[in-house]
Amino acid sequence: MSNPVSSLGHWSLRVVQQLGRMAVFAVAMAAAAVKPPLRVASFVRELYKIGVLSLIIICVSGLAVGMVLGLQGYHTLVRFGAQHSLGAVVGLSLIRELGPVLAALLVIGRAGSAVAAEIGSMVATEQLDGLRMLSIDPVGLVAAPRAAAMLTAMPLLTALFIICGLAGGYISGVGLMHGDPGSYMASLRANVDFHGDMIGSLIKSVAFGALVGVVATYRGYASAPTSEGVSAATTSTVVIGSVSVLLLDYVITALWGV
Amino acid sequence: MANVAMGEPGTKAESSGAVDTPPVVLDHVRMEFGGRRVIDDLSVGFPRGGISVILGGSGSGKSTILRLIGGLIRPTAGRVLIDGQDITDLSERRLYQLRRKLGMLFQGGALLDSSTVFDNLALPLREQTRMTAGQIADEVHATLAAVGVSDVDRLLPGQLSGGMLRRVALARAILRKPGILLCDEPFSGLDPASTKRIESLLTGINRQWGMTMIVVSHHIPSTMRMAQRILLLMGTRTVEGSPGELRSSADADIVDFLDEEPGTAPGMAKE
Numbered sequence: 001m002s003n004p005v006s007s008l009g010h011w012s013l014r015v016v017q018q019l020g021r022m023a024v025f026a027v028a029m030a031a032a033a034v035k036p037p038l039r040v041a042s043f044v045r046e047l048y049k050i051g052v053l054s055l056i057i058i059c060v061s062g063l064a065v066g067m068v069l070g071l072q073g074y075h076t077l078v079r080f081g082a083q084h085s086l087g088a089v090v091g092l093s094l095i096r097e098l099g100p101v102l103a104a105l106l107v108i109g110r111a112g113s114a115v116a117a118e119i120g121s122m123v124a125t126e127q128l129d130g131l132r133m134l135s136i137d138p139v140g141l142v143a144a145p146r147a148a149a150m151l152t153a154m155p156l157l158t159a160l161f162i163i164c165g166l167a168g169g170y171i172s173g174v175g176l177m178h179g180d181p182g183s184y185m186a187s188l189r190a191n192v193d194f195h196g197d198m199i200g201s202l203i204k205s206v207a208f209g210a211l212v213g214v215v216a217t218y219r220g221y222a223s224a225p226t227s228e229g230v231s232a233a234t235t236s237t238v239v240i241g242s243v244s245v246l247l248l249d250y251v252i253t254a255l256w257g258v
Numbered sequence: 259m260a261n262v263a264m265g266e267p268g269t270k271a272e273s274s275g276a277v278d279t280p281p282v283v284l285d286h287v288r289m290e291f292g293g294r295r296v297i298d299d300l301s302v303g304f305p306r307g308g309i310s311v312i313l314g315g316s317g318s319g320k321s322t323i324l325r326l327i328g329g330l331i332r333p334t335a336g337r338v339l340i341d342g343q344d345i346t347d348l349s350e351r352r353l354y355q356l357r358r359k360l361g362m363l364f365q366g367g368a369l370l371d372s373s374t375v376f377d378n379l380a381l382p383l384r385e386q387t388r389m390t391a392g393q394i395a396d397e398v399h400a401t402l403a404a405v406g407v408s409d410v411d412r413l414l415p416g417q418l419s420g421g422m423l424r425r426v427a428l429a430r431a432i433l434r435k436p437g438i439l440l441c442d443e444p445f446s447g448l449d450p451a452s453t454k455r456i457e458s459l460l461t462g463i464n465r466q467w468g469m470t471m472i473v474v475s476h477h478i479p480s481t482m483r484m485a486q487r488i489l490l491l492m493g494t495r496t497v498e499g500s501p502g503e504l505r506s507s508a509d510a511d512i513v514d515f516l517d518e519e520p521g522t523a524p525g526m527a528k529e
Contacts (some may be wrong), residue, residue: 037385122370129330130368133361134382134430135354141385 066168200258
């Protein structure tokens with residue numbers, strides 16, 4: 001039986017090794033993405049699968065989160081007589097934090113897992129080896145367009161999530177709780193700063209998009225060529241992706257205050 | 259595992275002397291997976307322009323040999339030489355260049371399942387040549403016609419029968435007219451008519467283009483008909499020779515192996 005210290009050492013080495021491989025994979029993917037031939041059709045197809053097919057889940061979730069924020073915010077603010085600030089509370093919560101994070105978590109669950117499963121099944125059926133034998137780099141053909149589409153779709157989906165959330169907050173705070181519509185919009189406009197809040201939100205969503213794109217494609221690419229391997233790749237994409245997004249969110253917030 | 263050189267005197271069955279430098283050579287190759295030794299000190303050369311068949315039980319390392327030759331995996335020890343070039347330590351970039359000399363027919367076809375047959379074949383031409391769309395279409399249709407499946411170009415691989423899928427995969431493998439063609443279990447899961455069709459296609463391509471073919475097979479009747487040389491992997495022993503030499507061998511293991519029905523030889527999994 002190995003002792004706990006030795007096991008911890010082995011585990012740490014494996015983690016560092018995996019991180020290193022993922023970093024090398026990310027660099028190779030970035031290089032392949034800008035190297036001719038540019039695979040525009042493939043990129044657009046993946047953008048449709050990752051972005052357009054996520055629209056409903058993003059809109060419904062954004063609306064629901066906004067409505068909850070509106071209700072909770074109203075009940076809390078009314079105790080202090082500050083219900084006129086509801087727009088600012090809902091807006092800042094969504095733009096600075098909840099929008100980028102929740103949109104990323106939703107995209108991981110819907111599209112990230114699908115990307116990992118798709119690439120993993122290509123590994124299991126030797127499709128990637130088939131490409132290698134044709135002297136075609138699967139990183140450039142298969143992984144890079146998917147990661148680029150993820151990077152592009154994430155800020156757009158985040159923006160949509162925030163818009164739906166603001167609408168949800170308005171519906172519950174103004175429509176259901178009979179708050180003042182003018183105050184809602186005025187506090188929103190007065191307190192949301194374009195540079196501090198909107199750009200910060202954009203930076204977060206781009207960082208999350210890059211992270212999720214790398215994690216999903218790498219986990220699929222490095223999966224074992226079995227059905228169990230595909231399943232493990234899908235699960236690990238959701239788990240690693242979600243935890244990484246939350247940790248990165250903290251790092252970005254702590255370092256740059258956005 | 260013994261060292262053998264196809265085209266040179268084998269360990270068990272005697273064979274004729276070498277007439278040309280083999281385009282594919284495995285030199286003292288050892289391959290381990292997770293500590294399990296699959297190939298142990300194998301040295302073999304495959305003759306240029308000939309059809310060499312690798313026979314052996316499941317887990318004997320037949321497909322591993324093809325993957326080593328294709329550079330898809332690297333040996334634990336030893337060297338793999340393609341046209342005299344050691345590919346063991348080549349970078350992935352150099353391997354992509356070298357693989358232009360190789361074609362590979364995978365057991366499951368390995369076609370991109372979300373692309374049509376036409377796009378599967380057109381892909382390497384679009385990626386690696388300056389051919390126009392019309393030239394690519396002509397080349398793809400000519401190659402599909404050569405393997406007898408000219409009317410399936412708009413279908414997805416999942417819509418093809420097993421025999422058709424194998425022929426489309428063969429068409430993709432020979433599209434760039436490689437000097438060396440690797441075939442992994444080309445007859446597995448096929449009915450007798452499809453098996454004969456694939457067999458005649460392979461022998462026809464070999465005769466017409468003089469491709470060096472290395473075929474992994476469980477199918478002994480086809481092997482005996484098409485092979486010029488056979489490499490027989492039997493656990494710790496490796497035996498090499500022509501079909502006639504192996505058929506006339508008095509070695510009990512060889513006789514047992516060759517007399518079994520396809521897929522039921524000792525240690526072989528039924529397909």
